[in-house]
Amino acid sequence: MSTLGVAGIAFVGMLALIAIRMPIALAMLATGSLGYIYLAGWGTFLNYMKSTPYYLFSNYTLSVIPLFILMGAFAERSGLARDLFAAARALIGHMRGGLAYAVIAACTVFGAICGSSVATTATFGRAALPELRRYNYDGGFATGTIAIGGVVDLMIPPSIILVVYAIVTEQNIAKLFQAALIPGLMAVSFYCIVIFLVVRFRPHLAPTQPKMDRPERVRSVIAVWPALLVILLVIGGIYSGIFTPTEAAAVGTVAMLAVGLLQRSLSFEDFKLSFLQTAETSAMIFAILLGAEVFDAFLALSQMPQKAAELVASSGLSPYGIMFALMIFYILLGAVMDELAMMLLTLPVFFPIVTALDFGMPPDEVGIWFGILMLTVVGIGLTAPPIGLNVFVVSSIAKDVPITRTYAGVLPYIGADIVRLTICVLFPSITLVLVRWLN
DSSP: OOHHHHHHHHHHHHHHHHHTTOOHHHHHHHHHHHHHHHHHOHHHHHHHHHHHHHHHHTOGGGGHHHHHHHHHHHHHHTTHHHHHHHHHHHHHTTSTTHHHHHHHHHHHHHHHHHOOHHHHHHHHHHHTHHHHHHTTOOHHHHHHHHHHHHHHHHHSSSOHHHHHHHHHHTOOHHHHHHHHHHHHHHHHHHHHHHHHHHHHHOGGGSOOOOOOOHHHHHHHHHTTHHHHHHHHHHHHHHHHTSSOHHHHHHHHHHHHHHHHHHTTOSOHHHHHHHHHHHHHHHHHHHHHHHHHHHHHHHHHHHTHHHHHHHHHHTSOOOHHHHHHHHHHHHHHHHTTSOHHHHHHHHHHHHHHHHHHSOSSSOHHHHHHHHHHHHHHHHHHHHHSTTOOHHHHHHHHHOTTSOHHHHHHHHHHHHHHHHHHHHHHHHOHHHHHHHHHHHO
């Protein structure tokens, strides 16, 4: 059997294992190992596995993942999400759709600390949904807004998915964070435009609320200033070059812990649970990275990436035509597959193709640009039917809202994401302007 045939069978087998609920890491590790053994033999495979896990996990860059997760865990358990939503509600909650704007604003700030889309969705599902329902917001509109608010977390640095992309493709994490900022702010702006249009044409979805008095607004804003300082410290340190992303994660974690302790909002039990949550999430991500590393090595032996690149090169499509085709493929794939699995499975094949195309930019800029496009598509996959992990998370909290109504609530936001994706594909300079300016 040809090496490409072996690679094809391995892909199908791995997808079948994932479909029957085998953990993604184990599915990739098992099929990658069997394929590697078939093509290179037991001896070569054992020699490869003797050193690969050690060199993979001892990578200094990987330490940024548990640090950012721990910083987000401290922020979540110290009640920061609740305080952020309360501050945003105090400032803009009296506007038509004001509480929906408040969710997006609070998710944006919280995303600069948390780094996990699903964690942000779950946190604001608990912190914001009761308030939205108390003020008679439509259930589908409320849950849809919370689900899409978690997507903002992907684009506002630090983003765990973006860190994983940087490690897998050997890109500069700081430059990726810089590139993500403007598309992230575009996402926030587009979501606010969607809210404005929805409540304008369907005002019954979001009744207006009485305006809070000035002292209450001031108290709400003062309550979150320490968290804002932590965000400024982390993001400002990375963008100014004072900290590397790993150093910024360590500084931010210690600062977030100090804020929680000084405000007495982080108990010893919360402290322990934060470390446990970090260990569980980090172990899951590291296991997936090992499975992806073995599967990628098998694909390299099968020469599938090279053959796919040759096939694309002979297709006659322009570079932008190929990019649009890849984005459409990712949107379809993201609707039925976990975002991390989707990224790790396809990058070994698609990343060499993209960086070899002529977009009038150096390959390193193409790699950064492609990473931001992938991040946008991952966000669409987190909310699009039939899976939409963020939708499932918020639906598990809002049990009285049918999931179909939540899907209906996120559809206008998905439309805005597709418009934003198209703009970022057609105008790469939007993504790369900060990278070029700051480096």
